[in-house]
Amino acid sequence: MSKIETGGDNPLHARPISLEEAIDCWGPDLSNWPDIALVRRAREALLANRSFRAHRDLAVADAQRLKATAAALDQRIADRGSLGRIEAGVLRLAQPKPVHWYRRIAAVAAVMVVAAMLGSAVEFASAPGTNAPSVQIVQLDPLMFGPADF
Amino acid sequence: MRYRLVVGGAVGTIVESSGEKGRAASLARMDDSGSEAAIRADQALMRAIADGEEDAFARLIRAEAPRLTRFVAAILSDISEAEEIVQETLLRLWKNAERWEPNARVGTYLHRIAYRLSIDRLRRRRPHVDIDDFDDLLEDDSLSPERRLVRIEDVRLVHEALDRLPDRQRAAIVLAHFQELPQAEAAAVMAIGEHAYESLLARARRRLRQLLAGQGEEDGEEGTGL
Numbered sequence: 001m002s003k004i005e006t007g008g009d010n011p012l013h014a015r016p017i018s019l020e021e022a023i024d025c026w027g028p029d030l031s032n033w034p035d036i037a038l039v040r041r042a043r044e045a046l047l048a049n050r051s052f053r054a055h056r057d058l059a060v061a062d063a064q065r066l067k068a069t070a071a072a073l074d075q076r077i078a079d080r081g082s083l084g085r086i087e088a089g090v091l092r093l094a095q096p097k098p099v100h101w102y103r104r105i106a107a108v109a110a111v112m113v114v115a116a117m118l119g120s121a122v123e124f125a126s127a128p129g130t131n132a133p134s135v136q137i138v139q140l141d142p143l144m145f146g147p148a149d150f
Numbered sequence: 151m152r153y154r155l156v157v158g159g160a161v162g163t164i165v166e167s168s169g170e171k172g173r174a175a176s177l178a179r180m181d182d183s184g185s186e187a188a189i190r191a192d193q194a195l196m197r198a199i200a201d202g203e204e205d206a207f208a209r210l211i212r213a214e215a216p217r218l219t220r221f222v223a224a225i226l227s228d229i230s231e232a233e234e235i236v237q238e239t240l241l242r243l244w245k246n247a248e249r250w251e252p253n254a255r256v257g258t259y260l261h262r263i264a265y266r267l268s269i270d271r272l273r274r275r276r277p278h279v280d281i282d283d284f285d286d287l288l289e290d291d292s293l294s295p296e297r298r299l300v301r302i303e304d305v306r307l308v309h310e311a312l313d314r315l316p317d318r319q320r321a322a323i324v325l326a327h328f329q330e331l332p333q334a335e336a337a338a339v340m341a342i343g344e345h346a347y348e349s350l351l352a353r354a355r356r357r358l359r360q361l362l363a364g365q366g367e368e369d370g371e372e373g374t375g376l
Contacts, residue, residue: 019155024352027326063360066327068301069308073328082233083308086219088212089233090240097202 020055028059057144192256200247214257217329223326225268227313235271235284239264254338261329261339262294264319272317311361319354326351329356 010131026033033039044053077083134145198206215236225230242263243250251261312320317341325336337347 008352017356020177022353024355025348046368058212058359062326062355062362065304065362066323069305069312070328072222072305073223077216077223077229078230082219082229083212083215086215086236087208088235090211090244091165091208091238093237093241094204094207094244096204097200099175103201 019052023056023059028063030057159279179352185239189252189255193252195352196247196250196252196256199244200250204302207244210243210256213241214260218260221324221329222264224328225265225307225317225321227340231271235264235267238267255335258335258338260333261325261331261335262341265365269317269321277360307362311358314361315354315357318350319357322354323358 017038019038022038022042029134030042033042042052042056046056077099109132195206195210199210218236218239219229219232223229223234226232228234239260243256243260252258291344312323315323321340322336326333326341329336331339333344333351335345335348336351340347340350342350
């Protein structure tokens, strides 16, 4: 198959590439190709070019075999309990991080605010409840009331 | 494999360091708000981990460990070693969480660390095929015994072929077909530009096809490839 020049202006792929090379670069699924012009040519070639069709079919088959192999590997990892061991091992080995000074200050400030709020609330709640005898203080103005009034 | 673009600014930063600024800039305009939301979620999670919240860290482990383990196991062909590498990777994230910058998804960042650790491990030893117990796999009751045997044999063949690929070609195949990462992310994991990743992946696919077709012995031209 002849080389197709995509042109130097194309930012996606500025080098010559054949349709077979495009399949090797971007995979057999044409919807994932970044070059629209090349996709159009590939669609035409799939209908007209037997050797290109065979190349693409082989790429599809290889991709499926790789997918099956990946699934088999996943199953094998799960069967061996690797993920549980990894999580337990990492959490065991992960050292607790030291608390930063600004977090300490924030914690102390938060404790003080909460304590102050609690104290105010208690004071506010308990003040009307006390049954202590009330004492009324009256201050008399000496300009209005003379010694005789006392 | 999906050819999807990751958040523009983030990927732009990654690819820029790989010397593909112009292309990254043009791709960056094709943004994806879903990815932005995901990166924001990652940021919040990483902030919690940086603050020492073990629950958040456990959540991240449960979310990322399965994919990471598959990735490393496929690269190393050894699940026990993969467990060690994944543990080391996650511990590094825990220790360095405060320095994490949202240039990429957390998953990409973890893949990058795991990839480097795996390559270091491979350099210390020759790869081997650890596929002894594949017979236990694929216990799909809907399959006839003959079909099951064929499938087990096929998985074994694919693993053998993968194991015979050069390390970087195997990584490219695993990132594309096992992890289904978009090209930008896969290139970032391997710390190469997207053009370089495309070329590497194309070579890897051709080589794998030859190996699966039983032609690997005759054509050794890419045996020491990238």
